Amino acid sequence: MNFSEVFKQSNQLCKVSPDGKYLATCVQYRLVVRDMSTLQILQLYTCLDQISHMDWSSDSLFILCAMYKRGLVQVWSLEQPDWHCKIDEGSIGLLSSRWSPDGRHILNTTEFHLRITVWSLCTKAVSYIKYPKACQKGIDFSRDGCYMALAERRDCKDYVSVFVCDDWHLLRHFETETQDLGGLEWSPNGCVLAVWDSCLEYKVLLYSLDGRLLSTYSAYEWSLGVKTVTWSPSSQFLAIGSYDEKVRVLNHITWKKITQFEHPATINNTKAVVYKEVERRPAVGADDLSLHNITIGTTLFNTQSKYEICPPPVQIPVVKPDPDRANPKIGVSTLAFSSDSRYLATKNDNMASVVWVWDMQNMSLEAVLEQCSAVRCFQWDPRRPRLALCTGNSKLYLWSPAGCVSVEVPTEGGFQVQSLNWHCSGDSLILLGKEQLLKLTETQRTLEYTSGLPSHTHLAGNV
């Protein structure tokens, strides 16, 4: 592992370009573009106000910077540094801004979800889409960038509009059988649209691209329902996380449930490996206080942690949610498939410090990672079945089928990892702290995994 020096960032705005060559970060009202490999500053742009949102265009040529408070969007070109574009939404306000898949249009959602304004950078043309629905995920582009699905609300009924992104032609417009549409998501192959109801009702609807209802799935009634929905990269599985602390997996042929993953407080599964993070402060003896150690610095004062393998049964700390409050902290809120669709990582909100990894081939629990503090973020390596997670402390945790390892971020002043982003090559990671970021590059150094293999041998994996 090779750690870069620490750079400043604000608002956790830091993104690697889709082609993986550049790294854009926002510091207050400045946008800094660096070379990904050398981290040398390539370009520096100054916006009109503090940037609240930043995004790369799909071709990695333009960067969009939105300043929601001012209702402004500024676009910068990487090829022509003096080219500029400024979109003013005026007094109508700006709620969110995003690129269209072709990277030549910007879709701005105005305040109160009044409308979506589509700005063309090619023609300066502006078009409006009325009645967008204010919901969890009301807009989604298909993976190939051809289609956009938009949730709408008209006359107290939910509709879905499918647009052709090429020329914003309305391809299909159909009413959905939902009480209150919660979100929609294209399957990765772009042929099936999953639509789910708000949490008051457990209902998942599957529509074909041409608007036909393929299937409806409902696991139970009355109690709070769907919390999150995720497609596997192979479009083969649709995983639904719900408030009943379960994940249900539908198949793509019959759209019926093939399995359900429960998140029990006591793990009795003998096949699953339970990794428990154990923190310990290093004992500072007199001889440890030699000059050498002091020069090494901060690691001396940090707690060290390592994983231990717990034999079942394992009791997992559970926080009981307050029943009187809305949006109770219970249920599966985060789901992520590994890039090869082999593993599914989940997090149950009332067991915030635990990440569950499921094997999708055997449809069984593969591993459980019990951290010392609540898991902030986890993300799969885009190339390999390797999961990186952070818990808001100075450590990065990695899981792979070979084992588990925690990596101390060796910076001064305590770098607290709030979120992380894999580079598209899977070779490096961007770690975001509260105000800083750093790049972590893979080298040929070996890390010692705590291995969950039956022999309990420590594998040295190349990280």
Add this chain to the structure above:
Amino acid sequence: MPESSLDKDICSSSECRTPPLRQFSQSSLPLHRKSYMLSTFCTEQNVQECQSHINQEVSSLGLQPVWTESGSSSEMNVVAVLNCMYDLIQMHRRGLRSLENMEVEQLKSSGNVDYLQLTSTRLKEQLELSKRENTGLLERERQLQLKVKSLQNCLKNEKEEVQKLQNIIASRASQYNHEMKRKEREFNKLKERLNQLLIDKKEKKQAIDVLNNIGRADGKRSLWKTEKTEAKHEAEMYKALLSDYDTRQRELLLENAELNKVLQQMKKDMVSILSSKKPILKGDKYQDDGAQADSEDEEEVFDSSKESVELYCVHAREKLTNSIRLQWRRLKSHVERLDSQASLAQMGGSRNNDAVSQETHKEEMDRLKLEIQQCKDFIQTQQQLLQQQLSSPCDEETASLLSDCYMLQEKERLGDEWKTLEEQRTIFERERRNFTEAAIRLSHERKAFEEDRATWLKHQFLNLSPFPDSKKPPMSKSKSAFLISETKASATSAPEKLIRCPSGTNLPTPGCVPHTSSTADLYRTLCLIPENGATKPKRKSDHAEESGVFFNGKAPVRHKQWNDSEEHSSHTKEQNSSI
């Protein structure tokens, strides 16, 4: 009873004074009782009456009459009377016995009665108790029923409540939905209005400010929206869908083909297994009902399987699945049969008639048995050889080893003792030699001393003159001579010992000589000599010698040795140990 009878007897005795006829008028039972008091019953006067009365009585008792009327004489038939008496006594005894029995029985029955009374009272108590319990239970039941009733009421109420609440919820939900819709409509209206207002507003409008337009990502120019484009989009969409379906179908086909292959393989395997088993299991199979159809099915199945490789039509699939099902059933039944056979074989013993390859099995078994036998033989010979090799030397060696183990210490100790003994003996030898030398010397010196004394005495006798000092110096010269003379003196006291002495110890060692022959001693001895005369000082000097020996540290032994020198050779051991 008996008491009362006695009372009656007494009273009867008073009555008995009256003539028996009067008694006759009374009941016959008391008379019978009073028959004991015959002496008063019968008098000289009423013998006749008594006789008849007794006769009557006796006959009434079913005995032979005492008197025979025929004779009408007053002669008493003694035999008859005796018999009668005997019978009476017997009767009496019987009566007593029966009375006793009756009494015992009565006692028993009275006990019984007591017991029964007790049990009855107890039962009564129990009855009472159970009655009470019963009432209690009844009361409880009543209460419970009441409770149930109340609970049922409660339930009903709750149900009603639930119903009511559900209704409320439903009404509220509908109301809420309605309200929400209204709100949403209002909201939409507001949105519209806002939209309108914002569009109408002039001063702060939406605007885009681009330096220069950029080209499309694909480099093409944007097209006008026409029906053609619309159609094109539709076409593209359907194309995408179609391609998706296509790929999916292809995947399914592939999967299907794979599964088909697996099925085929399975079928083939099954068929081969079943056909190989056929000859063996024929007997079993014909016991089954549908056994006749089996062979026909087999052929049919085989054909269909061949066809189905190429044909994917419904018919072929059906056939395939059917045949597989059939085969599977057969295989299952076969396996089940095998299972039952196996269990039977296990039950019956180790009779393993495995149908798969009995001959090979047997062969293998034989071969293995032979091998085992060979191995056993080999092991045996090895053992024998080992035994032989070990046994012959082992017996002695082990014995010696064992004895060694036990006797080693003893032996060692013995050896040590021998060695010390040996040393001692050499020491003794040396001492003896010294002694002999000393004895020789002694004898020499004694001779010299004798001569000296003679000369000295001669001098004394000769000149009792007052100048003895002039003679003294020559005396001091023979210092050692004094000591020797002492030993010699002791030797003279026991002459036979002296003879032995030379073979004894090394007493006159040169080291002790100067000690004992100190000038003080010398003077003392010298003074003593004139006191006790010529013979006495010798004994005293013996003491002196003893003290001298003490200095050597061997005194007691030496002394003893002097006495026991005769047994010296036999007692060396003791001396050694004391040394």
